[in-house]
Amino acid sequence: MSDFIRIASISDxxxxxxxxxxxxxxxxxxxxxxxxxxxxxxxxxxxGGTLADGDLDGTAIACPRHGAKFDIRNGxxxxxxATEDTIYHQxxxxxxxxxxxxxxx
Amino acid sequence: MSSTLEVSGFTQASFxxxxxxxxxxxxxxxxxxxxxxxxxxKDLPARTEEEWMRTDIRLFKLDRFGIPTASDxxxxxxxxxxxxxxxxxxxxxxNGVSVDTSFADSVASQGVLFGDLSQLANQHEALIxxxxxxxxxxxxxxxxxxxxxxCWTTGTLLYVPDGVTVELPFxxxxxxxxxxxxxxxxxxxxENSEATFLNETGSLHENDGGLHCGASEIFVGxxxxxxxxxxxxxxxxxxxxxxxxxxxxxxxxxxWTVGALGSRLSKANQEVELVGPGAxxxxxxxxxxxxxxxxxxxxxxxxxxxxxRSDFLYKAALQDKSRTVWRGIIKVDPGAQKTxxxxxxxxxxxxxxxxxxxxxxxxxxxxxxxxTHGSTTARxxxxxxxxxxxxxxxxxxxxxxxxxxxxxxxxxxxxLTVSEKHLVKPSVAGFANVNNSHLVEFAMxxxxxxxxxxxxxx
Numbered sequence: 001m002s003d004f005i006r007i008a009s010i011s012d013x014x015x016x017x018x019x020x021x022x023x024x025x026x027x028x029x030x031x032x033x034x035x036x037x038x039x040x041x042x043x044x045x046x047x048g049g050t051l052a053d054g055d056l057d058g059t060a061i062a063c064p065r066h067g068a069k070f071d072i073r074n075g076x077x078x079x080x081x082a083t084e085d086t087i088y089h090q091x092x093x094x095x096x097x098x099x100x101x102x103x104x105x
Numbered sequence: 106m107s108s109t110l111e112v113s114g115f116t117q118a119s120f121x122x123x124x125x126x127x128x129x130x131x132x133x134x135x136x137x138x139x140x141x142x143x144x145x146x147k148d149l150p151a152r153t154e155e156e157w158m159r160t161d162i163r164l165f166k167l168d169r170f171g172i173p174t175a176s177d178x179x180x181x182x183x184x185x186x187x188x189x190x191x192x193x194x195x196x197x198x199x200n201g202v203s204v205d206t207s208f209a210d211s212v213a214s215q216g217v218l219f220g221d222l223s224q225l226a227n228q229h230e231a232l233i234x235x236x237x238x239x240x241x242x243x244x245x246x247x248x249x250x251x252x253x254x255x256c257w258t259t260g261t262l263l264y265v266p267d268g269v270t271v272e273l274p275f276x277x278x279x280x281x282x283x284x285x286x287x288x289x290x291x292x293x294x295x296e297n298s299e300a301t302f303l304n305e306t307g308s309l310h311e312n313d314g315g316l317h318c319g320a321s322e323i324f325v326g327x328x329x330x331x332x333x334x335x336x337x338x339x340x341x342x343x344x345x346x347x348x349x350x351x352x353x354x355x356x357x358x359x360x361w362t363v364g365a366l367g368s369r370l371s372k373a374n375q376e377v378e379l380v381g382p383g384a385x386x387x388x389x390x391x392x393x394x395x396x397x398x399x400x401x402x403x404x405x406x407x408x409x410x411x412x413x414r415s416d417f418l419y420k421a422a423l424q425d426k427s428r429t430v431w432r433g434i435i436k437v438d439p440g441a442q443k444t445x446x447x448x449x450x451x452x453x454x455x456x457x458x459x460x461x462x463x464x465x466x467x468x469x470x471x472x473x474x475x476x477t478h479g480s481t482t483a484r485x486x487x488x489x490x491x492x493x494x495x496x497x498x499x500x501x502x503x504x505x506x507x508x509x510x511x512x513x514x515x516x517x518x519x520x521l522t523v524s525e526k527h528l529v530k531p532s533v534a535g536f537a538n539v540n541n542s543h544l545v546e547f548a549m550x551x552x553x554x555x556x557x558x559x560x561x562x563x
Contacts, residue, residue, distance in 0.1 A: 027163060048159065048428065048460065050152065105397070105426065 004092060004099035011096065013037075018061070020052035024102060027052075028089055031072045033059055038072045039100045041087035045077065051086070114168040115144070115252060123172045123256060129223075130230050136237070140244040140254035147248040159430045159462050160372050160401045165344050170285045170316040172256045173201030181205075181280040182307035186336055190303070193273040194219040196261045200284030200315070203259045215269050222260035222289055232264060236293055241322035241350040246374075249346040253287055253318045260289030263302060267295035267326070274301035274332075281308050281315040281343055290321040294329040294357070305336040308367070313340030317368075323351035325359050327381060332360045339367035341396060347373040355381025355410070363390035363419075365400050376405040379413035379441075390419040391512055394427035394459070401430040406448065408441040408474075417448040422508055423459035432464040435476050444474040452482040453511050455504070 007021050013032040020042060021028050027042040029052045042052050044063040051070065054062045060069045060078055068082035075088030090101040120141055124134060149167070150157040181199045194208040196219070203221040218225060218232075226233050238244045244254030261277040279288045292302055306317065317339060325331050339345055345368040353359050365371060377386045392400050406415035421429045435446040452461035463480035485507045493503035 022164065025164060027161075047462075048161070050161070050163075 002102045004090075004101045006097050007039075007100050008098040009096050010037075010093065010098060012098075016056060018052065018056055020050075023100060026102060026105075028100065028102070029061070029072075030091075030098065030100070031056065031061075033072065036073075037091045037093055037098050039089040039091045040070065040072055040075045041089070041105075043086050044068055044070075044082060045084040045086050046082035114171050115256065117145075119172050120255065123174065126174065129226060130234075132230075132234055133226060133237075136244070137255050140238075140251045141256075143245045144248060144251035144255050147251060149248055156374075156403060156432070157372075160370070160399065162344075162370065162372075165370070167316075173258050173285055173287070175202070180282070180309060181278060182282075182309050184276065184278045184305060185307065185338070186303040186305045186334065187276055187278075190276075191273055192276045192303075193217075193271050194263075195276040195278070196220055197278045197280065198259045198286070198288055199280040200282065201258045201286045201288065204280075209273070212271055212273070215271075216266040217269060217271060218262060218264040219275055220262060222262040222291055223258065225262045229262075229264075232293070233262070233291070236291060236322060236324060237289075238322075241324065241352055242320045242348045246348065249318050249372075250320065250348050253289070253320050253348070257287045257289045257320075259287075260291065261304075262291045262293075263300065264293045265295055265298040265300045265329075268297050269295065270299040271301075274303050276303045277305070279306045279317070279319070281306070281317060281339060282310065282313045283315050285315065286317045286319065288317075288319050290319070290323075292321075292323045292331065292333070294323075294325045294331050296326040297328040298326065299330040301332040301334075303334045303336075305338065306367075307336075307338045308340030308343060311340060312342055314342030314369070315340065315344070317343060317345045317347070319347050321347070321349040321351075323349075323359070325351065325353045325357040325384075327355045327357060329354070329357045330360075331358075332362075334362045334364075336364040337367055337371065338364075341367065341369055341398065343368045345371040345373070347371075349373060350376045350378070351386070352378050352380055353384040353386055356383040357381065358384070359386040361386065361388045363388065365390065365392045365402070366394075368400070369398065371400045371402075373401070374403045374405075376407060377415065378407040378409055379415060380409045382410050382412045384410065385414040386416070388415075388417045388419075390417075392419065392421035392429050393423075394421070394429060395424040396427060397425070398427040399430075400428075402432075404431070404433040404448070406433075406435050406446055408435070408437045408444040408446060408471075410438075411440060411442045411444070411471075413441065414445040415447070419450045420453075420512055421451070421461055422453045422455060422511060423461055424455045426456070426458045428460045428462075430462045430464075431480075432462075432466070433478070434466045434468055435478065437467075437469040437471050437474055437476065439470040441471050442473045444471060444476065446474070446476040448478040450480045451511070452480075453508065454482065454484050455508070457484075 015032045017032045019030050029042050031038045046068045049065045054064045062069045069078040075086045092099050193212045196206045197204045206220045208219050431450045433448045437444050450463045465478040490503040
């Protein structure tokens with residue numbers, strides 16, 4: 001597991017909001033929901049599609065291609081057609097800065 | 106020794122400087138300028154496009170690369186396909202700059218042309234103007250084809266005149282170590298000619314990066330025969346974008362063997378168009394991926410004339426979290442009656458995290474044809490492994506045998522059968538660790554066997 005990396009400022013992202021980010025040659029999606037920040041891999045485990053363009057409903061993100069849903073708080077799969085969790089990355093906020101620690105792939 | 110100098114990014118200024126530095130005929134400069142205009146107008150492919158839906162290039166940064174402008178003493182990767190093989194000619198480039206060409210006088214005296222395309226373009230204008238970006242590769246197909254057509258710096262030309270047979274194979278090597286390779290391959294086979302071409306790409310070190318944006322154009326004239334072997338073994342951080350198209354005329358045949366092993370991400374469009382009655386082509390492809398590699402092959406076998414035969418077989422073995430995408434189309438024009446087309450893709454998943462997408466397709470506009478296709482994807486059979494273990498093999502040895510057997514089917518599908526010696530050798534040497542370096546040996550052997558006269562026609 002990597003060290004924490006600063007990826008954004010709190011003010012960069014509205015609440016609710018999401019942003020696609022490139023971190024250490026990986027694509028992740030940062031969410032700002034109900035005052036909390038979450039980060040998951042930009043990967044739908046169903047067919048490898050991107051989640052960043054999906055609709056955010058509370059703390060669930062839907063894959064725009066086939067509708068699989070994931071919980072942004074932990075990467076857990078919520079609904080078919082995906083059956084496997086996506087990767088969740090640990091987030092911390094210090095002052096106005098948002099940091100992420102990338103999980104192993 | 107100085108390193109390769111490159112203009113940063115594909116900018117208007119770098120293109121203008123590039124054009125200024127070229128001593129090329131007017132038609133070629135015009136062609137480049139048109140392609141450059143197309144390059145500027147086009148966006149990088151979006152993931153909403155069917156071809157790119159499963160191939161994510163958002164981490165690809167085009168502005169990190171540029172047009173190769175000069176190179177001194179650029180070191181080439183080791184040419185694998187040359188080992189133990191006597192050739193009629195060999196042409197090498199490194200980081201997009203021509204390095205070395207050899208060509209046997211005895212072959213040249215038959216009227217055969219071979220060597221660096223950029224040099225020969227000045228000496229054989231009419232021949233090259235007739236074939237370069239005319240009927241085969243469309244420079245305006247996408248941003249990558251346009252970039253290549255505008256900025257290709259080097260490449261290889263093979264021209265075999267009518268009725269000439271060259272027994273020894275020709276060889277070309279494009280090497281890449283962190284730079285940009287925009288090499289172009291042009292093969293023109295005259296009527297009733299015959300030749301073999303070994304085309305390979307590689308990097309100095311296994312984890313080298315770079316950009317390859319290339320194209321291959323192959324013309325097989327009436328009654329001609331071409332055996333064409335492609336081995337792609339770029340470093341594991343190379344971005345590979347290629348357009349490969351062959352046009353096969355009446356009663357001609359093309360046997361195309363592909364080994365795809367390297368690169369971080371590959372997106373190749375491979376098309377064969379059969380334009381004369383009786384033309385036939387056979388394509389056998391082997392992909393072996395590991396780590397996070399992503400190889401995407403999009404093939405098309407286009408029947409534009411009646412009584413033609415095409416047979417495509419792609420096999421992939423995937424380890425770790427690697428991924429392959431194969432999308433194949435058999436396209437049959439309205440007048441192409443009595444077409445016999447077949448396409449197949451088999452995938453062997455060696456890990457639970459690997460993924461293979463297979464998308465075969467038919468687009469048939471004639472009503473008297475036989476076109477079939479199929480695809481399989483599976484893990485190594487547990488029962489097979491268990492049985493092998495009961496006979497004293499370790500699990501690893503059992504898997505190795507299964508993988509070897511999986512690929513051997515690719516070669517038994519060839520009309521040219523292989524001597525027992527050449528089938529046995531790869532099964533012994535190959536896959537000792539089920540990794541790519543050993544597959545290179547395998548591809549080397551299988552690539553070379555079709556050149557040898559130990560093969561017989563069934």
